[in-house]
Amino acid sequence: MKDKVVVCAYHNVGYRCLEELIRQGADVRLVFSHEDSANEEIWFDSVRELAARHGIPCVTGSINAAENRERVAALAPDFLLSFYYRNMIEPEVLALARRGALNLHGSYLPKYRGRVPINWAVINGEKQTGATLHYMVEKPDAGEIVDQEAVEIAFEDTAFDVFKKVTEAAVTVLRRTWPQLVAGTAPRIPMDLKAGNYCGGRRPEDGRIDWHLGAERIYNLVRGVTHPYPGAFTTLSGRRVFIWQALPVEGAAEPGRVVSTEPLRVGTGAGLLEIQRLQVEGEAELSAEAFVEKTPCLGELLA
Incomplete structure (x- = not known):
């Protein structure tokens, strides 16, 4: 029997990673996403539309809401995966995933934990960033690392250019680690938070x-x-x-x-x-x- 998966996803990283799970035949039972904001330029692909095309139920309310937490508990998922989901997932929800809850973060952790990591990396003149798959714990972007893929930031790159590179890196990471997670052979590397930094959102x-x-x-x-x-x-x-x-x-x-x-x-x-x-x-x-x-x-x- 396949492992049951619940996915929290938004934006292009969410779309591409959900697409990769489907390509690998993962048993995705439920997707949580977001309503698009009227105040935001929507230039990215729709996770909701992808889920609908594959007959996967998609909920745009917060996974932390009581009724949604109960729905996840009833599914008894083996894995909970987060790909650019914008809400912090509460520890009580993380604990519902029998084999673990993991997040795909848009930086080479532990650098640029927190919000809008790609924008911050470019604003700060970094030469490199990446994508990191890690276990979720109560503290943001602080759990054990499973895998990472670095990308270079060229001097002329905009944040959008880097976002496209990080999206491809995220898919690469998931492509090679999902079979390891299912097999129980994926590494769990402790994260050294002192070697990184945390950034807040931007207005x-x-x-x-x-x-x-x-x-x-x-x-x-x-x-x-x-x-x-x-x-x-x-x-x-x-x-x-x-x-x-x-x-x-x-x-x-x-x-x-x-x-x-x-x-x-x-x-x-x-x-x-x-x-x-x-x-x-x-x-x-x-x-x-x-x-x-x-x-x-x-x-x-x-x-």
């Missing part, structure tokens, strides 16, 4: 640019929150302006001061930021050249 307001930082740090923020994320922004003449694409270049100028328009370059705390694509809030996104043509007040200080 759109956290994308505000501090021009006193160095150009490379600002560049990392821009590429860490550019499309499809909320974006890095500054203000010009009292209006919010999003910077979607830029590059750090050599030079020196007062932080926030536009020093040239062809190309469009702005002073920072160290170096210059060459802006390539930007958008005044509520208007269309433009190339820097088109923006300069229609904006007469570029002599003002960006803030």
Whole structure:
């Protein structure tokens, strides 16, 4: 008899990992996912639609709700698997999985435990991240590691570029470890939390640019929150302006001061930021050249 599996999944990692379990013939009895938020750009695949195509019941309410906890208990699953599920799963629910509850996290743990690990890795200028399958315990992203796959972060990569790499790494990890989990031969490597770090979630307001930082740090923020994320922004003449694409270049100028328009370059705390694509809030996104043509007040200080 196959092991019974309950899956908590959302986003592309959730979709691809559920797809991989189905491909391997796992007995997925129930899926928990989320309703899409009206305030979020939905650019990723639907876990609910994938489950429906395969006749798997899918619930969008929290797995921690009493009625859902009872439903899981009645199934008596062997495994509970979480793939980019956004709710912390309570210990009482984790304990319902006879052979273990595991999570696929989007970093090379123990680095970047917590929320939005890919965005944080890019914002902090990391050269590498990865995907990690680990057992879930009460403390977030702290249980024993089963397997990991590293990915490189190129200097020009956006968070979206890295997310695609991490998604493939996640599928790779699950593809090679699921047979081991079923066979009872998968490793359980204690996680050294002191060797890592924990990051909280990010709000759109956290994308505000501090021009006193160095150009490379600002560049990392821009590429860490550019499309499809909320974006890095500054203000010009009292209006919010999003910077979607830029590059750090050599030079020196007062932080926030536009020093040239062809190309469009702005002073920072160290170096210059060459802006390539930007958008005044509520208007269309433009190339820097088109923006300069229609904006007469570029002599003002960006803030």
